Amino acid sequence: MLAILREITIPCFFTSYLIVLVLELLRLLGRIPGRGLAVIVMMTVGLFTHVCYVLLRATSIEGVEASMLATWLDWSLLLALALAISFFVFYLMRPDTIVSFFFLPAVLALIAFAVSVRDLPPFTRTEAVEVWRNVHAVSMAGGSAAVLVGFLAGVMYLVQSWRLKRHRAGSALRLPTLETLGRMNRRCLVISTVAVGLGLLSGVVMNLNRWGYVSWTDRGVMLSLLLLVWLLGASAVEFFYAPASRGRKAVYLTLASLGFLVLALVGVLTTPHGQAEKGAAAEPGATIESTTATTVIEETTP
Structure with a gap:
């Protein structure tokens, strides 16, 4: 095959x-x-x-x-x-x-x-790692920002819905309409899903270029993957299930996504995945390159 x-x-x-x-x-x-x-x-x-x-x-x-x-x-x-x-x-x-x-x-x-x-x-591998690291960082940051913006839109949606039920929406402190907030929430859900997916993909390529493998058992990687799975499921539910209640449903899904985002960030920040490298010599690629250079020097030394 x-x-x-x-x-x-x-x-x-x-x-x-x-x-x-x-x-x-x-x-x-x-x-x-x-x-x-x-x-x-x-x-x-x-x-x-x-x-x-x-x-x-x-x-x-x-x-x-x-x-x-x-x-x-x-x-x-x-x-x-x-x-x-x-x-x-x-x-x-x-x-x-x-x-x-x-x-x-x-x-x-x-x-x-x-x-x-x-x-x-x-x-080169070094240049490739740097490029994919930048893509990974920008994508994950964009995805996190979209989740946070969606969360704030969801909170405003719930507040506005509560005020409408109690006929308090016409006060001096006005919020966007439910339609606007629901639309913003759905867009943030899609953007965060795409961005986190791109971030994970670029992270995989980055690690394959750097180490030659991906540590799927790393807590930060697992939680980031869980966040992506949740966002994919939330997006599918939002766009393909019960269209009459999309607005409120998207709000609850986005609120839950914030919880997954917090877990993912904690997992990343408490593992070596999200910490600065202590030395380039720790990288397998660097070890191989230095070994190769040493061998060349020894062979060319009279």
Whole structure:
């Protein structure tokens, strides 16, 4: 099976996305039976082959200095994958829209750009670690901020709801409407889910570039993963269950998300995961590099 997947090339998913764009352009000719199903099938094929190609590139690196997902080709394909997934989610939620006219050309352009820069040299492991560390830090900080903003919007939603029931909402101390607060809460839920997911993914790549493995049993990692699972579940419940009560339901889910966020932060700050390194020599990569340098010196010394 793995041998078959290794035969996947960039033209595989590029062609799939191009076919989807053509199918979407056929909207202009009128209603065509089976077009929507064909779009879903071809997008599924495109995303599957796209993900397989990126993962196989990431796991096929060789050598001490080899870096994972640290070339312009890799990053362009990752950005194209993010856009393709976003389009597919939008399409499944609102298949009657024409967002494909905007998303798919951008996806195809990014893939074409990736092909044009595939011969550029990759970044070193040290540079790759630094880049992915920055992505990890910014993403986790953004996700945490979104959870906190959603929490505050949820508290205001509950206060405003309480005031409306008691006919006190018209006082001098006014709050945004329930619709505005509910909409803000849902957006924060989505943003925090995406940001925390990106933060975990970049953290995995960072550690694989640095150490060659990921310590999944680390308390900070486990709690961060638990936070992501909760946010994914909360987002699914918010958007696909009991639409009549979305506002209040999203508030309670966001309030619970704050608890998971606090647990994750405590786990990170009380383990080496969130503490500064005590020395570069502690890194396996640094040990290997210093050993290699020593060997070279010994061999070249007369």
